[in-house]
Amino acid sequence: MITMEDIIREGNPTLREVAHEVTVPLSDEDIKLGQDMMEFLKNSQDPVKAEELGLRGGVGLAAPQLDISKRIIAVHVPNGDLENPEPTLSAVMYNPKILSHSVQDACLGEGEGCLSVDREVPGYVVRHNKITLSYIDTDGVKQKIRLKNYEAIVVQHEIDHLNGVMFYDHINPENPYALKDGVLVIE
Ligand SMILES: OCN(O)CCCc1ccccc1
Numbered sequence: 798m799i800t801m802e803d804i805i806r807e808g809n810p811t812l813r814e815v816a817h818e819v820t821v822p823l824s825d826e827d828i829k830l831g832q833d834m835m836e837f838l839k840n841s842q843d844p845v846k847a848e849e850l851g852l853r854g855g856v857g858l859a860a861p862q863l864d865i866s867k868r869i870i871a872v873h874v875p876n877g878d879l880e881n882p883e884p885t886l887s888a889v890m891y892n893p894k895i896l897s898h899s900v901q902d903a904c905l906g907e908g909e910g911c912l913s914v915d916r917e918v919p920g921y922v923v924r925h926n927k928i929t930l931s932y933i934d935t936d937g938v939k940q941k942i943r944l945k946n947y948e949a950i951v952v953q954h955e956i957d958h959l960n961g962v963m964f965y966d967h968i969n970p971e972n973p974y975a976l977k978d979g980v981l982v983i984e
């Protein structure tokens with residue numbers, strides 16, 4: 798089971814590497830890793846388990862954060878309302894790739910954080926508002942989906958990790974809250 802001790806922190810060179818594509822058919826090891834990553838996210842969003850295990854809440858995780866330089870991400874984005882526990886996006890993605898994106902950019906009004914960054918880094922992280930994404934799923938099937946808003950932002954944060962990019966690389970050092978015209982601020 799993955800816990801916070803397994804997550805490497807900024808300064809570890811693996812976070813700055815370009816991760817390697819996984820081979821298809823998926824190995825049992827890569828399938829198990831994806832399942833463990835998803836389990837971590839679910840545990841981290843469960844108040845009881847997160848407390849017991851000392852987990853920081855996360856909606857996404859990338860294999861390089863486990864010091865594994867492979868192009869594997871897991872995303873588990875809960876639905877806002879507790880009545881409808883169905884997540885808005887829940888997937889383990891192998892070799893995810895952004896095929897196209899909107900001209901429209903977007904950022905989270907509250908900025909971003911990262912399980913590999915033990916500090917607050919304030920500022921807008923401007924990303925694409927909408928993306929078309931391909932990836933291989935746990936069954937080895939190639940998927941192609943379109944995402945927008947928060948779900949698109951989370952996936953872009955995770956794919957950045959596969960390319961050695963940290964969220965604060967996108968923050969304007971002169972003015973962290975500078976915004977070009979037309980950027981959608983997602984609250
Ligand atoms: O890489 C995953 N991670 O560090 C957890 C936080 C994920 C995340 C946080 C804010 C906006 C997008 C994604």
Ligand code: NI
Binds near residue numbers: 910911912913958
């Ligand atoms: Ni992160």
